[in-house]
Amino acid sequence: MAETKNEALAAWMNDHQMSAAELAKAVNHAIRDLTGKAGSTSERTAFRWLSGENQWPQERQRRALETVTGRTAGDLGFVPRGNRRTAPSQEDLSVHRRRFVGAATGTAVAVSVPLIAAPSRPSRVGTADVIRLRDHVETLVAMDAERGGHGALEQAALAGASEALDLQKRSTTQRVRQRLFALASDFTATAAWSLIDAGRLDSAGRHLDRALTLAGLAQDPETTMQVWNLRAMLARQGKRYAEAVAAAQAAQATAAARRSPLHASLAHGRTAIGLAYQGDQRGALRSLGRAEETLSRADVTAPRPSWIAFYGPAELYSLTAIVRDVVGNPAEAEAAAYRALAALPASFRRNRVHTTARLALAQLHQGEVEQACVTSGEVFTIMNGAPLSGRTRQMLGDFQRDLITLAPSARIAHEWMDRYRTEWSTL
Incomplete structure (x- = not known):
C-alpha cells in the first residue's frame, strides 16, 4: 500500500x-x-x-x-x-x-422499545452490521452520561447484546463473528454498569460474569479489560476489598493494559483504591504512583474506545482524592479533588458531582464542617433537579453519617440535614 x-x-x-x-x-x-x-x-x-x-x-x-x-x-x-x-x-x-443505521434516539422513550431493530436484514452478516451495533453502544454511552444508570438503560443494553448474539449465528466471517461477540460483551458490561451506577449491585455481578465469557469468546483484550475494571468497582462498592484488588490486578494483566499506558494507568488506579480500603496504605500509594507514571506516558488525545473515554488526568486526580482520604490524608485528598474539578471537561457533569461530593468528605474529615456543608450543597446545584446516581446518593449518605459523628451538635450540621436529607434521598 x-x-x-x-x-x-x-x-x-x-x-x-x-x-x-x-x-x-x-x-x-x-x-x-x-x-x-x-x-x-x-x-x-x-x-x-x-x-x-x-x-x-x-x-x-x-x-x-x-x-x-x-x-x-x-x-x-x-x-x-x-x-x-x-x-x-x-x-x-x-x-x-439514521437512514443507514436505523439508530434509536438517546431518550428515555427510545429505550422502552426494541433498540436494535432494523427494517430488513440480508442473509449474510458483515461489517455494516458491526458498525450499526457499535453506533448503538455509543447511543447508550451518551444516555448514561445524561441520566446515569437506570433500568431502561440496562434493558436496552441487554437487547443490544441479544441482537449481536443472534447475528453471529448467521453466515459471516470469523473476524466479524468475533467482533459481534465483543459487542455483545460491551453491551452486557454496559448493562452491568447501569446497575452499579444505580446502586443495584446484586444483579450486576451476573451481567459481568456473562460479559467476561463473551469477551473470551471474542478473544478481545479491550472488552476483557472493560469487564475487569467494572468487576473491581463492583467489588469495592460491595465492600469485598480483596476481590476488588484481585479484579484490578486482572485488569493490569490484560493485553490492553500491557500495550496501552492509558489502560494500565486506570488498572493501577483501581488497584490503589482496593488496597486503600484494605488498609494497605503503602501498597495503595505505590499503585497510585504507578498510575501517575503510566498516565504520563499515555497520549490522552489519541482515539480510544467509548468505555474508557472518561479516563485521563481529571479522573486520576479524582481517584487520588479517594485513596488519600481513605488512607487518612484528607488535606491531600482535598487538593486532589480541586485539581480534578479544574481539569474536568464541562460536559462531564456527573463526574463533577461525584468529585464535588468527594471534596466535601475530604473537607469534613479535616474538621471544616461549615465549608464541607457548603461544598456538598453544590451537588444539588450542579444537577439542577436531575436525578442523582445511586453511587452519589451513597456518598452523600456517608457524608451525613460522618457529619453526625463529627459534629453532632453543630447548627450547620442540623441545617444541612434539614435542607438536603429529603432531596438527597428522593432524587
Whole structure:
C-alpha cells in the first residue's frame, strides 16, 4: 500500500478496526441503501483514499463514507477540488446516517422499545452490521452520561447484546463473528454498569460474569479489560476489598493494559483504591504512583474506545482524592479533588458531582464542617433537579453519617440535614 497521507481516515479505520476491504464493502452497502443500487467501490479505491491519491471521492461514495462513519468528508481528511459544492452539514449528515443505521434516539422513550431493530436484514452478516451495533453502544454511552444508570438503560443494553448474539449465528466471517461477540460483551458490561451506577449491585455481578465469557469468546483484550475494571468497582462498592484488588490486578494483566499506558494507568488506579480500603496504605500509594507514571506516558488525545473515554488526568486526580482520604490524608485528598474539578471537561457533569461530593468528605474529615456543608450543597446545584446516581446518593449518605459523628451538635450540621436529607434521598 502507498504511504498513508489521509491520517484522519486512517485514524477512523484504526479506531473501528476496519480494513480497506471492509471499508469498501461498507461503503457499497451504504450506497445501496442511499440509492437503491449497489456500489462498486473496491479495496484499491480505499487505498487511494488513504494514500491521498484520490483527495475527493465521487459524490455517492462521499455520501456513503459520511453515512458509514458519521463524519463529514472534510472531517475524514478529504479536500474538495475547484468550486465543488461544500460537504453536507452535520444536521444533513445525521439524517443520512439514521437512514443507514436505523439508530434509536438517546431518550428515555427510545429505550422502552426494541433498540436494535432494523427494517430488513440480508442473509449474510458483515461489517455494516458491526458498525450499526457499535453506533448503538455509543447511543447508550451518551444516555448514561445524561441520566446515569437506570433500568431502561440496562434493558436496552441487554437487547443490544441479544441482537449481536443472534447475528453471529448467521453466515459471516470469523473476524466479524468475533467482533459481534465483543459487542455483545460491551453491551452486557454496559448493562452491568447501569446497575452499579444505580446502586443495584446484586444483579450486576451476573451481567459481568456473562460479559467476561463473551469477551473470551471474542478473544478481545479491550472488552476483557472493560469487564475487569467494572468487576473491581463492583467489588469495592460491595465492600469485598480483596476481590476488588484481585479484579484490578486482572485488569493490569490484560493485553490492553500491557500495550496501552492509558489502560494500565486506570488498572493501577483501581488497584490503589482496593488496597486503600484494605488498609494497605503503602501498597495503595505505590499503585497510585504507578498510575501517575503510566498516565504520563499515555497520549490522552489519541482515539480510544467509548468505555474508557472518561479516563485521563481529571479522573486520576479524582481517584487520588479517594485513596488519600481513605488512607487518612484528607488535606491531600482535598487538593486532589480541586485539581480534578479544574481539569474536568464541562460536559462531564456527573463526574463533577461525584468529585464535588468527594471534596466535601475530604473537607469534613479535616474538621471544616461549615465549608464541607457548603461544598456538598453544590451537588444539588450542579444537577439542577436531575436525578442523582445511586453511587452519589451513597456518598452523600456517608457524608451525613460522618457529619453526625463529627459534629453532632453543630447548627450547620442540623441545617444541612434539614435542607438536603429529603432531596438527597428522593432524587
